[in-house]
Amino acid sequence: MLSVVIPAYNEETRLPGALGAVMEYLAGREHEIVVVDDGSSDRTAEIAEKFGCRVVRHPRNLGKGAAVKTGVIASRGELVLVTDADLAAPVTELSKLKDALERGADIAIGSRDVPGARVRRASLKRKLAGRLFNLLVRLLTELPHRDTQCGFKLFRGDSARLLFSLAECRGYCFDVEVLLLAREMGFKVEEVGVSWTDVPGSKVRLFKDGCRMFGELVQIRRRSAGNSFPATPGTSAPESTSSPVS
Template structure:
């Protein structure tokens, strides 16, 4: 059964359309949708429940990373798809991520920069900001991916829950932290070019959030510097904790 995790903050205007599209696309298949209402003060939770979604509610706004973690940890399916409430990457792109897992990847990350990607309606300023941030991420963390921040990602179920059980970043840089953890765990990640549309109403503010993401990326780098995975996240090869291989 597929789990679909959607972080949502004041998304009553867009969520219904997204849930309708998901219901049509996955008609006849077994799936669950977990909507995380991250402290919304509108009808986000009510709309999600009206579509039969599982709803996780935060009493206040904790940040996108915290919302995604709550959703992943509440999920029960395999694989686990992360997608944004605006469905900026159309759900018709899902088979591309699915194919990457079929080829042996543990994680497939949608990308606006990889071969085959198509970005629509994005302003030059938005594109430039994305390129600068991803160049910064590669420089700071050593990650090879050209786009870590696309909200369209597919994980094997046990991999998703293992990674997010150790994730600490509550803001927009959670993607970077999870990919660094995946590298430390020796997981296979495939970057997949997808179609992506710049939707109105984005919650990201380039200057304010860009600076916060830079600070978070530096903190992530420092948390792993000079330490082994065991020292950094306190895992053990014994017990129930996932360990590759």
């Protein structure tokens, strides 16, 4: 079974279209959709329930990382897809990530900056901010990935639940922490180029959230320096690759 985890904070406008697209694409396949209502003040939870989703509610807004962690730990699938409520990377790109797992990866991360990626309507400011943040990630963590922040990632279920049970970051940098944990524990990660379209309504504020993300990144680096995890039995050796998927 595939679990689709969608973090949602005040997403009553975008959620119906996203859930409709996901359900149409997965029709006839065994799946569950887990929507985590991260303390919304609108009808996010009500809409998700009307679509038949499993809904987990936070009593207050805890942050995207906290919402994804809650959803992944609550998931039951052999595979777990984490995707954003705006479907900036359409659910039809799932097949590319599944191909990566079939090639032996434990985790497939969608990317906007490797061969095969197609990015539409992203502003120059957003592109520059993303590349600057990725440079900081690579300098501070030595992770090789060119895009840690694309909100479209597929995990083997047991691997996902283990990694997120250990992750502590509640904010937007949770992706970096999970990928660091994956490296330390010996999971194989493949970075896969996906189609991605900038959708209006992003809740990321480039300056304010950018400063906060830098602080989170420093904290993650400090925690990582003090951690030591043995390789997990049954996983691949520590490795990361980029896939030129068209």
